[in-house]
Amino acid sequence: MPSLSTLKQTAFDPSLQALEADALVKASGLRVADERARGRGAGLNMSGRFEIASREVFDDGWSSLEDLAPFKTEVQVEKPRTVITRNQSPDLSFDRSINPYRGCEHGCVYCFARPSHAYMGLSAGVDFEAKLFAKPDAPRLLERELSRPGYKVQPIAIGTNTDPYQPIERQWRIMRQLLEVLEAAGHPVGIVTKSALVTRDIDILSRMASRGLARVALSVTTLDRKLSRTMEPRASTPEKRLEAMRALSDAGVPVSVMAAPVIPGLNDHEIERILDSAKAAGADAAGYVMLRLPIEVSPLFRDWLLRHYPDRYRHVMSLIRSMRGGKDYDAEFGKRMRGSGPYAWQVARRFQMASKRLGLNLRKTPLRTDHFVPPLGDGVQLSLL
Structure with missing residues (x-):
């Protein structure tokens, strides 16, 4: 990979921009041909960082690359032992979450969850979008974990890593089964998604919301259809997400909007418009x-930026690094979600002022925990008392 000094210089020197593009390609493997990666967010498919050997695609002179088939979505079954993941991060408002899928077909090029695919021996690039893992046993495992003696109920977050309503959910329906378990147990849940498919489960969500057990957050990154299509190619369009907000709100489900991520020099000018539209x-x-650009996400995002918005590359990366101490990313708690410095402060103030003007975040009622009753379904160990 290019050195830090080279990356910092590139942000201000246009003559080095082409050099960084070459370095990105050489370090990560040649770019995937456009026809093979059609409909995908990433343009690279480098080897996983834990692999002993790395692979590099090249043309051997026989035009064999043209014979490679486009990437198709493949789904494998994953059988975890547990389904609730715990965390102690001071940056998060929840201490437990569920991910019914590993990998995400939405293909958001900026997704911070991409590096997790390396643990499966796969690439954080196109593999993350095309080679997915489903956990059909998740509802049964959830019942078992909620029934354990000593379980202390707190809201479960779903959609914090990969989207529970990504396209394959239409077939697998794991998320709906999880909601059925949570509703039966009276367990609170918070959902984050970019998909209008969430409206399929309005019947369950509205019943849970009437008991103070559910809240949904729709992530709206941009209102620009062209930018959304290139940056998050298989997610619902911005208009569909806003329509989903309206449908959920009309059904009595509390709805939040996540302007995430804010990308300096690319979508930061839309903060007020996104909040206005969401409020409406x-x-x-x-x-x-x-x-956030951790580990493999940095070269993937920079390659995407060079391909789609080369004229903005220097400006965008300069602003990002100004908030990250000259680096592409700073993982320090308290800074990783917001950044630091004058530009980060300006974005925070704009967001606060727009939210106050619109009356957002004034009264956010906590999800209730007093309805919880441990499940007694199949596979749940009964008490001997």
């Missing part, structure tokens, strides 16, 4: 997250 669609709360 029924949102009563809002949040934002600054762009």
